[in-house]
Amino acid sequence: MPRLSTLAVFLAALVLWHLASNSGLVSTFLLPSPRTVFETLIELAGSGVLAKHTLVSLRRVVSGYLLAIAIAVPCAALFSLTPALRRLIEPLLEFLRQIPPLAMMPLLILWLGIGEAQKIGIIVLSCFFPIFLGVRGGIAAVDRKLIDVGTVCGFSRSEIMLRIVLPSALPAIVVGLRIGLGYSWRALVGAELIASSAGLGYMIVDAENLARTDIVLAGILVIGVLGLISDHLLRGLIQRKAPWLAGDLEMARA
């Protein structure tokens, strides 16, 4: 449960928003009151429009995020185990890392069209590096002294990897996973804003074209809440499965 003070801060932001929109200083067209936005939200929810767009976006985030994990984790493990490969490829990856995923959008649209593949592609691009670097960094930082313990116990290479290296690297991996999750939401909405026919980003840009600021704000709220919920679920999972990592999680505030 969130603390009372946290709730108070959210409430204060809501009150400020209400005051600003009712003060007459800003046009209610540009900044509709919280009340209007919530009414719109209920209307969108009631008509099924919100659920439709949310499900489309959620499906993209989940598949893109899982695909990124499926690519980044083995890549990072492979690089960690074969230093020669790492020295060869890493400069190229460093170059690619500097390119904002959204700058790749035009190219992705040309290559993959404007369907699901392009949306998922942009999510993979944006959360690959946090996850990859988390795993790489975690494995690189493993204490050699703990590996000695495994050697002395007569462990094989794969046993050392599974029972010492991976658990040791877990804090850094978890940080990468958490940052990656946040990035995947940002990239998705960006992609949906530019070229899409469904999804929360599309809902927002469509509302902008119709001058429906209330829907724009409702969409933004939903994205924020979904981000918070997914982060909360990931944290909950980690706290239940690996309680000793709870402290390391705070590093992942991106």
Next chain:
Amino acid sequence: MLEAHHLGKSYRLGDREVVALADVSLSFPRGSITTVVGRSGCGKTTLLRLLAGLEQPTSGELRRGDGTPLRTGVVFQEARLMPWLNVTGNVSFGLRRRLPPEVVAERSRAALEAVGLSAFTEAMPNQLSGGMAQRVAIARALVMEPELLLLDEPFAALDAFTRRAMQNELIAIWQRKRPTIVFVTHDVEEAVLLGEHVLELDRGRVVGHEPIALAFPRDPTTAEVNDHRRRILAKLTASPPAAAAPSEATPEAIAT
């Protein structure tokens, strides 16, 4: 019986070759307890890592009894516990998946009892004091039922009271189970209190061997213990200290 024949180990450091151990020939009789003493950098940790199989010698060879590998337990200077496992998980770390679970549980319980930690089976490493963590590390070595138990300055980071208690515990365990023990230390008193044989190591070479025929547990304040200490110190300080390590060369530094 564990024997080292002309054992040598050198490292490359840039374009320089550093000799950590040169031409060391030793034998450790089955069931004996041998302490190895010398100043920092004399090669004692290298000797232990070679005995543990953590490193390969650059010259010479190790012979282990009839040729079958000895079951070996190692206790390092730091506890080196896995932070994600509780005390029981750490103690049984080397055993799991090799033995039936009930055997693992029984052996872990017995090892924790031997080091007096039966009440802390569920504790996590970050909840343990330095002395308790080191006991867990000893239990982790004991649970392997080692024929050869190697200890690298295991009590160096502990306060004097805990150290004394742990030395007595180690002797008690040795008397019960009779593994072959090689115990490395820079503390001459500790070497005399624990060793049936004390080996003096200096700059990668064995410079002396002192048999100590006193009954256990030994009292550090007796004249006999003091005589042995004095003789060992004299041997270790007789050879001029290495020029590379002037700060560690004074007799005081060795005696502490």
